[in-house]
Amino acid sequence: MDFLDATRRGYDATAREYADAFHHHLDDKPLERAMLGAFAGYVQATGNHRVADVGCGTGATTAILHDLGIDAAGSDLSPGMIGQAKALNPHLRFAVGSMTAVDSPDASVGGVCAWYSTIHVPDAVLPEVFAEFRRVLVPGGVALLAFQAGEGSRLLTEAFGVEVDLEFRRRTPAFVTGALDSAGLAVFAEAVRAAEPGGIESTPQAFLLARRVAAVTR
Template sequence: MTAFDFLQSTRASYDAIADEYATRFRGELAAKPLDRALLVAFVELVRDNGGGPLADVGCGTGRVTGFLHGLGADVFGIDLSPGMLAAARRDHPELRFEEGSMLALDLPDGGLGGLLAWYSTIHVPDGQLPGVFAEFFRVLAPGGHLLLGFQAGDGVLRRTEGFGHDIDLDFRRRDPEWVAGRLTGAGLTVSARVVREIDDTGEFPETTRQAFLLARKPVVSGGRQDGDTD
């Protein structure tokens, strides 16, 4: 699949289901205390590093963007789908949401204190993931933090129907260590790995384990980066 094909199918699919998705998952985060705790810790790390703008890349309907804003983060959202962005702006009119692709972010080098990719890399083909992580590295300020959320496992789940609409989406389950290796390859330092076991109870049952990786762009000091030993 080419980058164009992936972007087109992802945009069209989420445009089709945006309103139903917003309604269905509006309260999901409230039912997941560990996920909320990780987001709180992420905001605190960004703040302790001096703050700066925080981008929610692949923000969808803005539900997590709004949560971060409630924690006091200087946050804005970016998403590929105009339909999802319309829902985000409707639910969170006080926040800024922009259309864009994580393959080529319209952001300056080193301008972000933090970047969140909360289940937004799961549709990216494996071959394009290093390029996405290179973009994340580029836009983060030295010392800036990155938090990823994704389904742990292997294989691809293909869906052609969602909320009664025709869609064309591949959901990629990934080994957290494999993803961590790609982050390291992009120049980022992985600082924490969390894997949450399947929770198949409640209103939002799951069928896979959930993985969360926290990484940091090294601070350059005297021509050397964090972790240099030569």
């Protein structure tokens, strides 16, 4: 898939600079940390404390979940980002991998965290990705998604002085909720934080919690 190659190349080329700029971006984000805390609580309630943190980047969310008592393991398309994650969090587990084929057995994890990682996935591939989330979750397992809320996309051709080809897709919570529901993941909580004018987060930020249900809606 072309988008996988483009995403991998873009983050490989900027992994060190990205880590320097954003690894601690959640330190002063109380809503985001609250969503991760709620997710951790729901995962613990399943009795299975394992979480697949897909598209983990530098491992910032993996580390927060670990500190909340979750057995979190991170995966990312970019070997460069995984290298940064291992260096910054040597006590945690990370591996190169794709959310289009999660490297976990069926019904093996209590949670899947996709923290701003589905934003690079085309609409046509979302059903495949969400089906993978459902596959690896235990019955009643929980998925957490964070993404930019809105419509349309932004093509980034330069980052940290390096040429890249990264497409950031904005989606409405209603659209993502519908796609999750079709995959057998029922959304039970939603939060949207307003945009910060003039800042790097110039669009609203959305957070969804969904639970694996018994049957897939068609």
